[in-house]
Amino acid sequence: MAFDIEMIEKVYANMAARVDKARDIVGRPLTLSEKILYSHLWEGMPNQTFTRGKDYVDFAPDRVACQDATAQMALLQFMHAGKKTVAVPTTVHCDHLILAKNGAKQDLELANKQSKEVFDFLSSVSNKYGIGFWKPGSGIIHQIVLENYAFPGGLMIGTDSHTVNAGGLGMLAIGVGGADAVDVMSGMSWELKFPKLIGVKLTGKLNGWTSPKDVILKVADILTVKGGTGAIVEYFGEGAESMSCTGKGTICNMGAEIGATTSTFGYDDSMRRYLAATGRQGVVNAADKVASYLTADAEVYANPEKYFDQLIEINLSELEPHINGPFTPDRGTPVSKMKEEAAANGWPIKVEWGLIGSCTNSSYEDMSRAASIVRQAVAHGITPKAEFGINPGSEQIRYTIERDGIIADFEKMGTKVFTNACGPCIGQWDREGADKQEKNTIVHSFNRNFSKRADGNPNTHAFVTSPEMVAALAISGRLDFNPITDTLINDKGEAVKLNPPFGDELPTKGFDVEDPGFQAPAADGSSVEVVVSPTSDRLQLLAPFEAWDGKNYTGAKLLIKAFGKCTTDHISMAGPWLRFRGHLDNISNNMLIGAENAFNGKANSVKNQLTGAYDEVPKVQRAYKAAGIPSIVVGDHNYGEGSSREHAAMEPRFLGVKAVLVKSFARIHETNLKKQGMLALTFANESDYDKIQEDDTINFLDLTEFTPGKSLTLEFVHADGTKDIISANHTYNDSQIGWFVAGSALNLIAAGKA
Ligand code: SF4
Numbered sequence: 001m002a003f004d005i006e007m008i009e010k011v012y013a014n015m016a017a018r019v020d021k022a023r024d025i026v027g028r029p030l031t032l033s034e035k036i037l038y039s040h041l042w043e044g045m046p047n048q049t050f051t052r053g054k055d056y057v058d059f060a061p062d063r064v065a066c067q068d069a070t071a072q073m074a075l076l077q078f079m080h081a082g083k084k085t086v087a088v089p090t091t092v093h094c095d096h097l098i099l100a101k102n103g104a105k106q107d108l109e110l111a112n113k114q115s116k117e118v119f120d121f122l123s124s125v126s127n128k129y130g131i132g133f134w135k136p137g138s139g140i141i142h143q144i145v146l147e148n149y150a151f152p153g154g155l156m157i158g159t160d161s162h163t164v165n166a167g168g169l170g171m172l173a174i175g176v177g178g179a180d181a182v183d184v185m186s187g188m189s190w191e192l193k194f195p196k197l198i199g200v201k202l203t204g205k206l207n208g209w210t211s212p213k214d215v216i217l218k219v220a221d222i223l224t225v226k227g228g229t230g231a232i233v234e235y236f237g238e239g240a241e242s243m244s245c246t247g248k249g250t251i252c253n254m255g256a257e258i259g260a261t262t263s264t265f266g267y268d269d270s271m272r273r274y275l276a277a278t279g280r281q282g283v284v285n286a287a288d289k290v291a292s293y294l295t296a297d298a299e300v301y302a303n304p305e306k307y308f309d310q311l312i313e314i315n316l317s318e319l320e321p322h323i324n325g326p327f328t329p330d331r332g333t334p335v336s337k338m339k340e341e342a343a344a345n346g347w348p349i350k351v352e353w354g355l356i357g358s359c360t361n362s363s364y365e366d367m368s369r370a371a372s373i374v375r376q377a378v379a380h381g382i383t384p385k386a387e388f389g390i391n392p393g394s395e396q397i398r399y400t401i402e403r404d405g406i407i408a409d410f411e412k413m414g415t416k417v418f419t420n421a422c423g424p425c426i427g428q429w430d431r432e433g434a435d436k437q438e439k440n441t442i443v444h445s446f447n448r449n450f451s452k453r454a455d456g457n458p459n460t461h462a463f464v465t466s467p468e469m470v471a472a473l474a475i476s477g478r479l480d481f482n483p484i485t486d487t488l489i490n491d492k493g494e495a496v497k498l499n500p501p502f503g504d505e506l507p508t509k510g511f512d513v514e515d516p517g518f519q520a521p522a523a524d525g526s527s528v529e530v531v532v533s534p535t536s537d538r539l540q541l542l543a544p545f546e547a548w549d550g551k552n553y554t555g556a557k558l559l560i561k562a563f564g565k566c567t568t569d570h571i572s573m574a575g576p577w578l579r580f581r582g583h584l585d586n587i588s589n590n591m592l593i594g595a596e597n598a599f600n601g602k603a604n605s606v607k608n609q610l611t612g613a614y615d616e617v618p619k620v621q622r623a624y625k626a627a628g629i630p631s632i633v634v635g636d637h638n639y640g641e642g643s644s645r646e647h648a649a650m651e652p653r654f655l656g657v658k659a660v661l662v663k664s665f666a667r668i669h670e671t672n673l674k675k676q677g678m679l680a681l682t683f684a685n686e687s688d689y690d691k692i693q694e695d696d697t698i699n700f701l702d703l704t705e706f707t708p709g710k711s712l713t714l715e716f717v718h719a720d721g722t723k724d725i726i727s728a729n730h731t732y733n734d735s736q737i738g739w740f741v742a743g744s745a746l747n748l749i750a751a752g753k754a
Helices: 005-026 032-038 068-080 104-114 116-129 141-148 161-169 178-185 212-223 245-258 269-277 281-289 298-302 335-345 364-379 395-403 406-412 467-476 575-580 584-590 617-626 647-655 667-675 686-691 734-742 745-750
Strands: 056-059 063-067 090-093 132-134 155-158 172-175 190-193 196-203 231-236 262-265 310-315 322-324 332-334 351-356 387-390 440-444 460-464 556-563 631-635 657-662 679-683 697-700 712-717 723-729
Touching: 005 032, 005 281, 032 172, 032 231, 032 262, 063 068, 063 141, 063 178, 068 090, 068 116, 068 178, 068 745, 090 116, 090 141, 104 116, 116 132, 141 155, 141 161, 141 245, 155 161, 155 178, 161 172, 161 245, 161 262, 161 269, 172 262, 178 190, 178 667, 178 745, 196 212, 212 245, 212 310, 212 322, 212 332, 231 245, 245 262, 245 269, 245 364, 269 281, 322 335, 332 335, 351 364, 351 467, 364 395, 364 406, 364 467, 387 467, 395 406, 440 467, 556 617, 556 657, 575 584, 584 617, 584 647, 617 647, 647 657, 647 667, 667 679, 667 734, 667 745, 679 686, 679 712, 686 723, 734 745
Parallel strands: 063 090, 063 155, 090 132, 155 172, 196 231, 196 310, 231 262, 351 387, 351 440, 440 460, 556 631, 631 657, 657 679
Antiparallel strands: 056 190, 322 332, 322 460, 556 697, 679 723, 697 712, 712 723
């Protein structure tokens, strides 16, 4: 489990020379993000400048992390690549497949039974290929990475969009699809379009009820779910330095909610404190020697408008607690405005559940601040009006907060302590009564609140806020409760005002844990056997996708024209489908079932052009596949936002969809489609979306001339025989066109050609 100090020292040994050279070439002071990127070029020493938002660059990440839901497909792909061990330090974390229902002990036992086959598979593949394996119950991937592996100035990738959490320790940590992870685990470079840079200057100091969560809730409100696309967000200023390292992690974590490539902070004392408290004084010693390279050049933060593509300034002293939602994390409401907003929008005022946890907010500081609110309620004889649940971020956190009496405080209020795992954050919540689909409100400290995400009920209004605000709102039972101004009535009928939360940034007695739940890999894994049963409904070995036949696609049917938001949850739903993440055929039965059909406003109901009847999307697509007919999917803006889930690209590929044509893509999903050998296209003219009709047949006219920078032309033949010729843009470079031609990026790796 020990962090790899040799690897970190090697990164630092190269850093000064590479950053100095980059500064010379670029000819100006460098931001922190640029320092990390230029010191992790695949070619080593920089010898050219890159244009932000334009140039594709090959990088050499230091680490890879995978969670259990995405690791299944990533490892199945890695096995297919024919390597003996992973090329860079890699870990696998079992956190997504554990249902929250009765409490940690029972839930974990059940998960270990129900998902035994998957956990055994992940454990044995990890053992064989030199991968560190974190068992079910050990904690949530991003909390464990922050506690054990993240380091200032590092570059890592992870098969989960909230990998960005590690920016709290001054890394660039980026969420990718499994196919990208397979590249890096196989010893290949990793390609990324050189990101644009957004600077966020934090002045003032957090106080009272305001917490780091409110910074990112405010940023999300400003930038929206698309505002960070293709950009790294770099935070700086006195306000940044006054915040805890785990608070910085919270802010970086939710950078995923604004579509940012990643977010980061410069190396400072909060990181030194956190590294030391988590047993990594060695990293502090090494980092201190190159400290000036682990933050931006002074001139950058003195005149940030000259060096960032966009600059935002937030005064923490004036920032109010925020409650974002429902249904989208960028709809921000300051606590003082919630009464009028909730009334104006008809949001259910009664709070049914308060949930604390997720990788976003499950640090020791989070738990202790929320507990300070709970303690006040108990001491004043206030009965909580809502139910309460917590998911500690790791076994180390859970063990330490139990030792320090924090869990006992929560339990006095009837709180259910769930497993150290994702639980309700990923729909793994067996919430009583959710099947009745009643309109209701819950508040949580997670990052995402898309429809159905927590409990599968489309009428659950989920609001995202800080752990201390979750505690206050759950105790009051009201969404519009403002703890800064309002009072609660206790069991004696007295009005009680809660004091602002307080808590320790780090445990005063230090962290402690008996069994962190880590399994080190075999020194020589060559004799370790990995078994996948051919009759398993959870796991399926992969067969390569077919190479392109070199011809234009013709006679393709429109499978669906999706309207509005179409996230990876809409394309490949989580919740109960998580159990099939390692079985491509079975999980393909959820393909696009959450997407709204633009022609009838319904989800999972599209016209089968072969029969004229409406049916479920996967069934219609399987009918086209059986008939040997290609198809295409049309979508709206920011298609595929949300997560790095490559199943959202593999399922359409597996079922025979040839192209996805949309107004715009979320970055990770666009790359995932390319990796799987699909065509990811955007309308050259957005209004052409309106020309697409339900019975359309599509012919590609110039796919045979597929080259970088040249649009493709598609002919849409309508039912009445009329046609529209539509121009589609793409962002494929030469090597990505190679993936398309070979059938997938993995086909090239397996053939030893990549
Ligand atoms: Fe788990 Fe939720 Fe974090 Fe994803 S966002 S890693 S589901 S806790």
